[in-house]
Amino acid sequence: MEFLDFTNPAAVAEYEAFVQASGGSFTQSARWCGVKRRWLPEAVVSRDGQGHIRAACLVLVKKFLFPFKSFLYAPRGPVWDPRDQSALRDLLAGLEVLAQKHRAYSCKLDPPVEDWDAEAIHFLRAAGLRFAPWQQEDAAIQCRSNYLLDLKGRSEAELLASFKSKCRYNIRLAQRRGVTCRAYGKERLGDFQRLMEETHRRDGFQMRPRAYFARMLDALGGHCRLYLCEYQGQALSGAICVQYGGRTSYVYGASSSARRELMPNYLMQWEMIRWALDSGCHTYDFQGVPHWEEPEHPNYGVYRFKTGFNGRLALYAGEFVQVYAQRYKLAFDQALRWVGYQKLL
Secondary structure, three states: OEEOOOHHHHHHHHHHHHHHHOOHHHHHHHHHHHHOOOOOOEEEEEEEOOOOOEEEEEEEEEOOOOOOOOEEEEEEOOOOOOOOHHHHHHHHHHHHHHHHHHOEEEEEEOOEEEEOOOOHHHHHOOOOEEEOOOOOOOHHHOOOOOEEOOOOOOHHHHHHOOOHHHHHHHHHHHOOOEEEEEEEEEHHHHHHHHHHHHHHHOOOOOOOOHHHHHHHHHHHHHHEEEEEEEEEEEEEEEEEEEEEEOOOEEEEEEEEEOHHHHOHHHHHHHHHHHHHHHHOEEEEEEEOOOOOOOOOOHHHHHHHHHHHHEEEEEEEOOEEEOOHHHHHHHHHHHHHHOOOOHHHH
């Protein structure tokens, strides 16, 4: 076990190559540290007998002034073969070293292990991690339910034909009516932020500041795109999309209440899916569909919209926790829930 030296370009390049080749999330990329500036970055690396990286885990450290404790979080980490127990234990030993270094009371991990994978869940628990599968969706840092579209071996025409008929109709309607969708740089963040503010007022979704999206575009570089759908010079919808490790992820979205009959959101998703196809990605990730099982919930419409693209629901197992100071954990966890994890993230 060793720790990544973020000042060593060769070491960072090796780490990035492993995470991407292993299909790791962009939140496990060393580039993500440039976005999460209110957290201290650390990364644990485990090597095999030939000296090659076999497992890795990017960790964000949140410092608290009182009582000089910290909280460790591995977003969608670690990155490893879930059947390699030796590598997992090596990573966890590294996390314990980081916990001592930063006086952490616990570390939270939420690997992209689906809830049907009983073997992987067993190995995580056997390594000493606590697991609470009954945890409520709104209490978790990352949404446990995502909507995924498999792209492997499918052409653009085949994929479009697989969408539900109403979804295909809405994509073509937007195109016929003259709606355009393109990728832009930071110069259009003002338009996107205005759409975010309108979406926040209308639907109550979380809103990030403009500087946060600027950091995403800067830190992730060519992995990140800002998309805008426009009609006669008016921005109708927008999205921040990230491509990493063979997966294109729809991370943030916003839309105007004006001209919704033009169906810009359908065209925007299609253009981002086309980017994923052109780049050889195996998966398009629509990201979270919270409350997908509650038709009466206000957020159910998010799930209904995404199902038009005829993907599949992925239910992740949830969060696994390594505890280092039990007497602090309950109090700090309650405080973090009260403040809101998302405000910290």
